[in-house]
Amino acid sequence: MAKKSYKSMDEFAGACGVSRPTLSKYFHDPSNVKEVTRKRIEAALKKSNFEPNLFARHLNRKRTRNIGVLVPTISDPFYVQVVTLIELELRARGFWPIQISCHTRPDLEEEAIRTLLALKVAGAIVAPLGAGSRASTLQRLTDTIPVVCFDSPASFDLPYVGNDNAQSVAAMVQYLCRSGEPPVFLEIPQVNENSGERQESYRATMLKEGHEPLVIDCETPASWEFERLGFEQMQTILKRDGLPGRTLFCANDRFAFGAMAAAFAAGLKIGRGEGCDVRIAGHDDHPLSRYTCPPLTTMAQNAAAIASTSVEILLRRIDDLDEGRPMQDDKVILEATLVMRESA
Structure with missing residues (x-):
């Protein structure tokens, strides 16, 4: 059976046997109307193609939803x-x-x-x-x-x-220091306050752990294309003087993705197992970080x-x-x- 069509809230309210204000109250919050009225409106909705014009209803209110x-x-x-x-x-x-x-x-x-x-x-x-x-x-x-x-x-x-960038970066630095060689920090362009806070925590935690911090700034022009920047920065590092250490901590996961790709292209084996050339860690737990090769060690933000x-x-x-x-x-x-x- 074809569902009924209604041209307006007034027409649909009449079909439900309720007033227009009551119908508006239902669409604003169904719990605001009596149960028997709510069931009557919902039964009529199932038999119709009616959809309220939310934008028009909002314009009639002091404040929209x-x-x-x-x-x-x-x-x-x-x-x-x-x-x-x-x-x-x-x-x-x-x-x-x-x-x-x-x-x-x-x-x-x-x-x-x-x-x-x-x-x-x-x-x-x-x-x-x-x-x-x-x-x-x-x-x-x-x-x-x-x-x-x-x-x-x-x-x-x-x-x-x-x-909490101070907490998250400190946790990663402590883990990397205590499980292997202390990390070198690969910075991203400081597009917002996160990058500065993360570098500050890295420096403080390295000193607390008894190691000299080493930060490598991103030399390419500022951009949000972090994968590309990480790839180019890693290429530059490898061509210039080689790896400054066997553990790299990237300021975010997307930058780490690029660094991992460049390391792989250069024939380096990434990981914490025997025979690996470099450990790489990131930050954020990007949805794709578990699917890199190898899967990326990172700090998971509470999204x-x-x-x-x-x-x-x-x-x-x-x-x-x-x-x-x-x-x-x-x-x-x-x-x-x-x-x-x-x-x-």
Whole structure:
């Protein structure tokens, strides 16, 4: 039997035998209506093709149920992983996520923020572009709606959820020092605060372990193409003076992927077993790190907690704003977990 079609909320409300405000209340939150009414609406939905115009309904409210999610790039699986979890958490709470990437470009980050403001989102969860951001861009957003940052903090005080880089890098350095030769740190371009924090923790932990830190800065122009940068940096190291040590700790997994590829191309055997030429470790537990050859030893960020905590803080700030309560500038730093695999 063909399902019935309805042209408007009013028409569908009449078919359900409920008022338009009651139907709107159901779509906002089904638990807000009586069980008998909810069952009547849901029975009618099963027999129809009716879908509410969410955007039109939101325009009629003081505040929409839309939440902006802005990241530097959608090509990095780490952001894909966290944003997916954020999206599912928001949808479960009755909010509609609007995801935008600025593709690592400051002009597109500014355009994305203008778009979110035009869509009248109730709040936003943002991974700031970092060093390349225009100073006033994020400030413009925070002047209008509640904002929570994740992965990298803003250049001014905002709620933030991210990784404890001091803890995670220290754990990796201690493991590498105690399981073999102390590590050399392969730096990435400092596109945001994470890289600087990780290098600082590396230096401090090496000294604490009784070793002289050795940092090799990335010599290629700044870019978010970390795999390419890691490959080119490793090639340069091997051609110039050879390996500075038998253990390399890369500032992130994507850089490690490139370094591993260059080492393999040069005929080096990567791993912690007998006959291996170099150990390579990374940071982040990128979704592909377990599938490299050999699988990459790394520090696993708590992506699930980053996502759920970011959503929790943002929705609390939205409620505080609606109720006229002062908003707290929460800062939640989460520990990472050492994942030992065959590469180091």
